Amino acid sequence: MNSNFVTTSIRPRTPQGNFSNTPFEDFKNPATIQKMEAALAKVKSELGREYELIVGGKRFKTEGKIRSHNPARPAEIVGVHQKAVAEHAEHAMGAALKAYESWSRTSVADRVSLLLNAAEIIRQRHFEFCAWLTFEVGKNWAEADADVGETLDFLEFYAREALRLDAATTPIQMPGEHNELLYIPLGVGAVIPPWNFPFAIMAGMTSAAIVCGNTVVLKPSSDSPTIAAKFVEVLIEAGMPDGVVNFCPGSGATFGNAIVEHPKTRFIAFTGSKAVGLDIHERAAKTRKGQIWIKRTILEMGGKDSILVCADADFDAAVNGVVASAFGFSGQKCSACSRAIIEAPIYAKFVERVA
Numbered sequence: 001m002n003s004n005f006v007t008t009s010i011r012p013r014t015p016q017g018n019f020s021n022t023p024f025e026d027f028k029n030p031a032t033i034q035k036m037e038a039a040l041a042k043v044k045s046e047l048g049r050e051y052e053l054i055v056g057g058k059r060f061k062t063e064g065k066i067r068s069h070n071p072a073r074p075a076e077i078v079g080v081h082q083k084a085v086a087e088h089a090e091h092a093m094g095a096a097l098k099a100y101e102s103w104s105r106t107s108v109a110d111r112v113s114l115l116l117n118a119a120e121i122i123r124q125r126h127f128e129f130c131a132w133l134t135f136e137v138g139k140n141w142a143e144a145d146a147d148v149g150e151t152l153d154f155l156e157f158y159a160r161e162a163l164r165l166d167a168a169t170t171p172i173q174m175p176g177e178h179n180e181l182l183y184i185p186l187g188v189g190a191v192i193p194p195w196n197f198p199f200a201i202m203a204g205m206t207s208a209a210i211v212c213g214n215t216v217v218l219k220p221s222s223d224s225p226t227i228a229a230k231f232v233e234v235l236i237e238a239g240m241p242d243g244v245v246n247f248c249p250g251s252g253a254t255f256g257n258a259i260v261e262h263p264k265t266r267f268i269a270f271t272g273s274k275a276v277g278l279d280i281h282e283r284a285a286k287t288r289k290g291q292i293w294i295k296r297t298i299l300e301m302g303g304k305d306s307i308l309v310c311a312d313a314d315f316d317a318a319v320n321g322v323v324a325s326a327f328g329f330s331g332q333k334c335s336a337c338s339r340a341i342i343e344a345p346i347y348a349k350f351v352e353r354v355a
Contacts, residue, residue: 010239013116022149039127050080051229056095057242071138079226084250089258092246096188096215099243104185104213108166112159117238119155154204162211185213187266190259194271198224205269216245225249263291269298277301306339319353
């Protein structure tokens with residue numbers, strides 16, 4: 001790739017050390033509690049703001065609106081958003097395709113720097129993003145902290161993975177041959193995240209796409225568009241060129257279907273229900289007029305996750321782990337424990353303790 005093909009405003013940054021998960025905050029610490037309470041007060045003062053669609057770097061409003069409500073206080077509006085509909089799909093696709101021409105040829109180092117710059121901005125405002133998650137989807141402090149931490153983990157991990165893939169070489173070089181292995185971007189991707197991890201999954205699917213040189217049409221959940229708007233603001237602050245990520249809240253049945261079916265869409269990354277995932281899979285499988293490629297789908301849907309507990313396990317730790325996994329965030333996670341498979345000698349005692 002020619003690193004001089006485009007000039008970006010991205011501040012150069014390289015990964016520091018090996019990847020490690022972001023540590024959890026200690027909310028038993030009075031200083032940590034004070035930081036969280038200050039962040040909640042700051043975010044509360046910003047509730048109700050109206051956010052615009054961002055397509056190709058341009059911001060505009062639509063006639064229809066999406067109002068994000070605080071689930072703990074439904075009368076409290078967290079943010080007012082524009083409602084993209086089917087006719088906006090062509091505009092968003094055009095902007096993403098235009099940006100792809102240069103972003104796909106931007107150096108891997110610059111694309112990695114964008115993710116690391118974004119991670120640093122989020123790290124500095126960690127508690128503020130926790131507060132947005134508390135207001136918009138009702139996460140308690142620990143759950144919100146884990147969501148923000150996972151967001152940082154995705155940005156840091158994918159940055160390192162992009163560098164690793166860029167350095168890949170062919171495993172075999174035969175005498176008289178010169179072989180090269182290059183990973184190239186696909187094109188424009190539709191990113192459709194869920195409401196229950198509106199920061200981590202949304203940012204993870206988006207950052208994985210753009211660090212590889214793709215561009216994105218981002219359609220967040222209508223229940224949690226504000227945290228997605230905040231993430232796009234971070235990417236812009238981190239130096240993202242116009243059109244690399246296009247922020248388009250809207251109805252899945254109108255805008256979502258239109259972007260999934262668009263002949264120029266190369267891949268769809270979705271997390272959500274089985275029913276919607278299967279519908280996306282079916283729509284993406286149908287070849288549309290003008291479509292050249294077979295669309296790829298990455299569909300994370302519902303699961304029936306199990307925890308296996310053997311008789312010689314740490315009994316107390318296993319009980320606490322099952323309860324936390326099953327009922328943390330009211331069990332509203334695709335990773336929540338749905339089944340505990342217990343070895344016979346401890347079964348009755350384990351069921352009693354869990355209950």
